[in-house]
Amino acid sequence: MIIGVGALGSSSSEMLVRAGVGKITLMDRDYVEESNLQRQQLFSEEDVKNQTPKVIAAKNRLQAINSHTIIEAKVIDVGVEELDSIAEEVDVIIDATDNFDTRLIINDICQKYRKPWVYGACVASYGVTFTVLPDETPCLQCLMDHIPNDGATCDTVGIISPAVQMVVAHQVTEVIKLLTDNQDALSGKLIAFDLWKNQQMELKVATLKDENCPSCSQAKYPNLEYQAQVKTAVLCGRNTVQIRAGTQKNFHFIQFKEHLKDLNLTNFFSNPYLVSFEIDPFRIVVFKDGRTLIHGTKNPQEAKKLYYRFVG
Structure with a gap:
């Protein structure tokens, strides 16, 4: 399942469809706008003209690439109920969202159903990614204090497409390892980079798993509660x-x-x-x-x- 079909989601879905993944579920609430075309590679000016929902435009393009892949397109605002109804059925979730509220919901849903998921984010020339394995790695809640966040978004400071592709390369590679039962090959590290500044960091985060974390250690799933939304x-x-x-x-x-x-x-x-x-x-x-x-x-x-x- 790919949550968000913007820059990360459109690129990762195309890679996985071309790789021959049997079924992909796409979730996104938005429609295609002109500003998307700079970095969201599945869409066209015709989609902008028709204000086509992103998941529909993506599905149409992806089915033209590989008609054998089953693609479910859900035009919805992803929340707790939406994920709770489907998460148990999927093998792995890709985070391609634009906000931490949804990511923290993904985090707790995946802890609840013991599903691996791959966190990914990018803005300007910076990107970060990490694969969360329930019961094995720290979860996103454990890492929140260690992930930089200055409030910048793609709409306020922009983004260069190569940063998107770098994050997608890491995310999709991790997903392919999971789908082919090669967990021993997983990175196990928080990977961050800034292409413009020629910087890259790989951080071993195993020791950051918090024994008191309400999401992955205590199974309380605080981000699924009403007051947290x-x-x-x-x-x-x-x-x-x-x-x-x-x-x-x-x-x-x-x-x-x-x-x-x-x-x-x-x-x-x-x-x-x-x-x-x-x-x-x-x-x-x-x-x-x-x-x-x-x-x-x-x-x-x-x-x-x-x-x-x-x-x-």
Whole structure:
């Protein structure tokens, strides 16, 4: 199963279909936009014109490459219920998402059903990947304090396509090892790189497995609980959607504010309590505790898309 069919998801799905994988399930909530074409290789200008959902456009292209692969395309906003209903059936999950909220849900679902998954992320020229094996390796919850995160996203600082392909190369290779029963060949390391700066790091993380981790050691799966999930609410009469992060998420307001200052955003404003800016036709206000107002829409899905683009 591939969760997210953007840059990482479109590239990894094509590699696996060409490799002859028998069945792939694609999950993504979004449709194809012009800005996607720079790095999301399965899509075309025709898909942009038709606002084709990414999973549908991807399936059409992938079936033309290999008609023998069974491809399930699910146009959904991936959450706990969606993953809980299918995770037990799959062999391995590829993380190709754009936010840590979904990744932490993937992490706990995979711990719950004892499924391996391959974490991957990239922005600008930087990328990182790690294969999580339940009961054997640290999980993402264990590693959260060791993974750099400055709030940058592909939409705020861009990304170069070679960084995508480097992450995909690592992710897909690990998946092929798992599908062919070659676990002894797995990397076992957190791999990070910056192509622009000619830097690469491979970190042995076995000792970072936390005996008190609620996800992989205590089997409490905190990220599957309601209070840990992102919540949206349409504010009556205001053409605004409010978004609250889960109670367990830490929001680094000062760091976030400093990052936004460098982006030359329209009508940027900040004070000790909030930061606001405009992305025509929307106005986004982020409070010190991470609570966010998306003015200019009543659509929770549209609001969440903007939230993950700019709040990260």
